[in-house]
Amino acid sequence: MSKKILILTGGARHGGNSEKMADAFMKGAKAAGHEVVRYDAGFKNIKGCIFCETCYKLGDNKACSHDEVFNELAPYYEWADSLVIVTPLYWYTYTAQIKAALDKYYALMVAKRPQPIREVYLITCGAGKEDYKYDAIINTHELIAKDRNWENRGVYHVNGVFQKGDIEQSELDELEKIGRNF
Numbered sequence: 697m698s699k700k701i702l703i704l705t706g707g708a709r710h711g712g713n714s715e716k717m718a719d720a721f722m723k724g725a726k727a728a729g730h731e732v733v734r735y736d737a738g739f740k741n742i743k744g745c746i747f748c749e750t751c752y753k754l755g756d757n758k759a760c761s762h763d764e765v766f767n768e769l770a771p772y773y774e775w776a777d778s779l780v781i782v783t784p785l786y787w788y789t790y791t792a793q794i795k796a797a798l799d800k801y802y803a804l805m806v807a808k809r810p811q812p813i814r815e816v817y818l819i820t821c822g823a824g825k826e827d828y829k830y831d832a833i834i835n836t837h838e839l840i841a842k843d844r845n846w847e848n849r850g851v852y853h854v855n856g857v858f859q860k861g862d863i864e865q866s867e868l869d870e871l872e873k874i875g876r877n878f
Contacts, residue, residue: 699730699878702776702813706783706794708738713821713854713863718782720868721819724875733772735797738783740765742796751803759803766800773801774810778817778878779846781837785822785853788832798840816841817849817878819871823858830855849878 703722707714718734725732743763750761759770783794790798804811818837820830830853841848852874857863 699725699778700776700812701725701730701732701778701780701878702772703732703734703780703782704794704797705734705736706738706781706791707736708791708793709784709860711860712784713857713860714782714784714819716863716868717819717821717852717854717871718780720871721780721782721875721878724872725878726875727872728876728878730778730878733776735769735772737769737793737797738791740769740793742766742769742793742800744796745799745802749806752807752809759807759809760800763800766797766803769797769800770803773804773813775812777812778815778849779813780817780819780878782819783833785820785824785830785833788829789836790833811844813844813846815847815849816844818851819853820851821854821857821863823856825856827855 703718705718722732742765754761760766783790820833834851854867
């Protein structure tokens with residue numbers, strides 16, 4: 697069964713490890729016949745939610761009254777039935793851009809907009825070599841899935857990658873396989 701997958705990336709380094717991880721997953725998912733849209737939040741200036749609750753009050757194309765950048769992401773949230781978050785680990789959790797993009801999902805809830813996402817998967821990497829350094833991002837991922845009643849498809853994380861190119865080809869091959877079987 698074909699899926700509509702939104703890959704939300706948080707890395708802000710062209711050619712970085714998380715970008716390569718997203719590419720590998722996407723390659724596999726497309727090969728499996730899924731529709732895939734990739735939104736590179738790490739290269740965007742998505743503002744944080746200010747809890748004004750004016751979401752969509754200025755029209756269907758204005759998910760956020762204060763953030764034109766989020767207005768380009770919101771339609772993908774309404775389109776996708778699967779969300780794959782790919783991000784480097786920053787201070788034990790998502791990058792600020794991913795956090796802002798996830799916070800703004802609230803706009804769909806306030807405005808009672810379509811929310812077809814039914815499953816979520818997390819792909820992350822970081823310089824930390826110890827597994828405990830990923831506990832916070834994994835826990836947050838699990839809580840979001842539980843709160844939204846999304847099936848948690850799991851987490852794939854790679855420890856000990858910092859410089860561009862530190863990610864090993866075997867990890868990318870595994871992510872391509874996961875994308876094909878998603």
